[in-house]
Amino acid sequence: MKNIEVAEFFEAIADLLEVKGDNPFKIRAYRKAAQNIRSLTEDIETIAEEGRLEEIPGVGKDLAAKIVEIVKTGRLKHYEELKKKVPEGIIDLMAVPGIGPKTAKLLYDKLKIKGIEDLEKKAKAHKISGLPGLKEKTEENILRGIELVKKVLKRMSLQEALNLSGEIIAQLKKLPDVKRISPAGSLRRMKETVRDIDILITSTNPKKIMDAFVKFPIVKDILAHGETKASILTDNGVQVDVRVVEEDSYGAALVYFTGSQAHNIHMRHMAKKAGLKINEYGVFIEKTNKRIAGKEEADIYKTLSLPFIPPELREDRGEIEAALKGKLPQLVELSDIKGDIHVHSEWSDGEHSIEEMARACRKRGYEYVAITDHSKSLRVARGLSEKDVLKRLDEIMALNKTLRGIRILSGVEVDILEDGSLDYSEDILKRFDIVVAAIHTGFKQSKEKLTNRILKAIDSRFVNIVAHPTGRLRGSRPAYDLDFDKIFEAAKKTRTFLEINSYPDRLDLDDVNSRAAKESGVKLAIGTDAHVVDQLGSMLLGVSVARRAWLTKRDVVNTFRLEELLKFLRK
DNA sequence: GCCGTTTTCGGCCCGACTGTTTTCAGTCG
Numbered sequence: 001m002k003n004i005e006v007a008e009f010f011e012a013i014a015d016l017l018e019v020k021g022d023n024p025f026k027i028r029a030y031r032k033a034a035q036n037i038r039s040l041t042e043d044i045e046t047i048a049e050e051g052r053l054e055e056i057p058g059v060g061k062d063l064a065a066k067i068v069e070i071v072k073t074g075r076l077k078h079y080e081e082l083k084k085k086v087p088e089g090i091i092d093l094m095a096v097p098g099i100g101p102k103t104a105k106l107l108y109d110k111l112k113i114k115g116i117e118d119l120e121k122k123a124k125a126h127k128i129s130g131l132p133g134l135k136e137k138t139e140e141n142i143l144r145g146i147e148l149v150k151k152v153l154k155r156m157s158l159q160e161a162l163n164l165s166g167e168i169i170a171q172l173k174k175l176p177d178v179k180r181i182s183p184a185g186s187l188r189r190m191k192e193t194v195r196d197i198d199i200l201i202t203s204t205n206p207k208k209i210m211d212a213f214v215k216f217p218i219v220k221d222i223l224a225h226g227e228t229k230a231s232i233l234t235d236n237g238v239q240v241d242v243r244v245v246e247e248d249s250y251g252a253a254l255v256y257f258t259g260s261q262a263h264n265i266h267m268r269h270m271a272k273k274a275g276l277k278i279n280e281y282g283v284f285i286e287k288t289n290k291r292i293a294g295k296e297e298a299d300i301y302k303t304l305s306l307p308f309i310p311p312e313l314r315e316d317r318g319e320i321e322a323a324l325k326g327k328l329p330q331l332v333e334l335s336d337i338k339g340d341i342h343v344h345s346e347w348s349d350g351e352h353s354i355e356e357m358a359r360a361c362r363k364r365g366y367e368y369v370a371i372t373d374h375s376k377s378l379r380v381a382r383g384l385s386e387k388d389v390l391k392r393l394d395e396i397m398a399l400n401k402t403l404r405g406i407r408i409l410s411g412v413e414v415d416i417l418e419d420g421s422l423d424y425s426e427d428i429l430k431r432f433d434i435v436v437a438a439i440h441t442g443f444k445q446s447k448e449k450l451t452n453r454i455l456k457a458i459d460s461r462f463v464n465i466v467a468h469p470t471g472r473l474r475g476s477r478p479a480y481d482l483d484f485d486k487i488f489e490a491a492k493k494t495r496t497f498l499e500i501n502s503y504p505d506r507l508d509l510d511d512v513n514s515r516a517a518k519e520s521g522v523k524l525a526i527g528t529d530a531h532v533v534d535q536l537g538s539m540l541l542g543v544s545v546a547r548r549a550w551l552t553k554r555d556v557v558n559t560f561r562l563e564e565l566l567k568f569l570r571k
Numbered sequence: 572g573c574c575g576t577t578t579t580c581g582g583c584c585c586g587a588c589t590g591t592t593t594t595c596a597g598t599c600g
Binding site: 023024025026027028029030032033057058059060061062063097098099100101102103133134135137138141185196198224225226227228229230231241243256257259261264265266267268269271272273277278279280281 | 572573574576582583584585586587588589590591592596597598599600
């Protein structure tokens with residue numbers, strides 16, 4: 001899979017062209033192509049081999065040739081030549097908020113600044129004020145920007161973003177002039193990580209709201225403070241942008257502020273072709289400037305003869321084309337989920353009893369819950385011996401007799417050992433209602449070995465689900481490389497499901513791979529991997545991944561009623 | 572550099588905020 005590599009080449013070229021002051025539309029062409037390549041569900045090497053590169057939106061003759069060069073040689077001559085023309089380190093300067101290509105170039109041309117350290121030194125020595133168009137204020141802003149780059153501006157997990165935005169929205173709602181309010185941006189699109197928090201408000205008194213907002217106790221620093229728009233930094237270094245519009249513009253502003261940028265550009269392009277103009281205030285007839293929509297999001301889409309497109313799909317990954325053809329999927333919803341299929345108890349490394357977990361699931365309205373404790377080899381997680389796992393089975397049977405309103409499925413998260421064999425014998429495995437298999441050791445094996453381990457597990461007639469298939473852990477462990485084509489094929493053939501693990505730092509499979517799985521005919525299962533009652537709530541995150549992956553209810557097996565699920569679990 | 576129910580050339584989304592400016596460029600989303 002060289003998709004990311006190709007995208008990175010094009011993004012790097014875009015950066016270099018920007019500093020050179022090249023045609024902005026050319027730069028955008030590179031960025032757009034890079035973005036589309038990133039979200040491909042197919043391997044770009046395959047597409048290249050089959051001569052279908054120009055079918056990728058934003059890729060024409062020129063970029064197709066460049067992709068072929070990258071795939072074949074791992075290098076790109078055009079990039080290397082360009083790099084020679086742009087001094088090293090100058091690109092790094094653009095990481096500082098407030099410094100764009102123009103300023104970066106100016107700093108290099110006049111002061112030979114390359115790199116952020118150098119920039120800091122020169123700013124502290126007041127060498128920057130006095131350059132054309134730059135004075136003390138800019139110098140201060142640059143120093144402030146450098147602090148930001150050093151400490152913060154890291155992306156937070158979706159869960160963290162949901163928590164923080166919830167708090168801020170609750171505070172904003174208390175302001176007297178706030179009418180409607182909604183999260184927007186990548187948070188509303190439920191991206192797996194979020195860089196900043198965007199909030200949209202309607203009010204007839206925007207200035208008052210902005211003035212109050214920048215005085216909130218969580219505000220550590222004000223980045224911008226205008227009449228209708230303000231940006232602040234919280235004490236944890238998270239940027240929060242708030243925008244206020246009038247009631248009549250709520251829908252248009254929500255579309256604009258939710259993005260993605262690529263989705264918006266695509267929409268505005270369509271509007272233009274239809275003689276319309278879209279901005280955050282509404283949809284206007286270009287000639288007369290008459291507003292024809294704005295109040296509700298659905299109205300904006302309607303002016304382009306489109307149905308409402310759910311925020312999770314707004315990435316310009318084909319959702320507009322699908323909407324035009326009436327082929328948008330009916331996305332799975334949290335309320336469709338009938339049970340959690342990956343839950344731990346105190347028998348292994350969980351903190352609550354089976355009964356406590358089951359009762360909590362019942363409270364969530366589930367019909368069933370699979371208790372999937374760890375198997376014997378995973379000592380760090382107090383994996384269960386054969387003897388203990390059978391004792392646990394007795395407890396589950398007893399509970400199922402007394403506990404009404406929910407069915408406890410006896411399950412296991414069985415280790416896929418380093419040679420691909422499973423951590424319990426078939427004699428044991430056959431006693432479970434549901435078997436979830438997962439890799440917890442030997443992450444550093446080759447792509448081939450890891451793929452074969454998973455294939456071997458899929459091949460077992462007792463394995464129902466492969467949990468967290470790529471093993472990634474946000475911030476500590478990257479996803480290992482797998483041959484997904486082979487895995488999807490085997491999973492489809494054997495009716496084995498792949499998990500969307502909802503644990504906030506996992507979200508594994510991710511949206512792109514989940515969508516590829518669906519397109520290969522594989523069904524998915526969403527599990528929380530909860531170790532305490534509270535973590536059962538992360539089901540929302542898993543559903544969000546599923547929605548971003550275009551999954552419908554039928555693509556997710558734990559939307560099935562108990563009877564149907566049990567039928568489906570027989571391989 | 573891409574793209575085409577007005578086009579193979581001439582377009583390419585659109586506006587807020589800031590800091591430096593007497594009317595706007597740069598940056599950001």
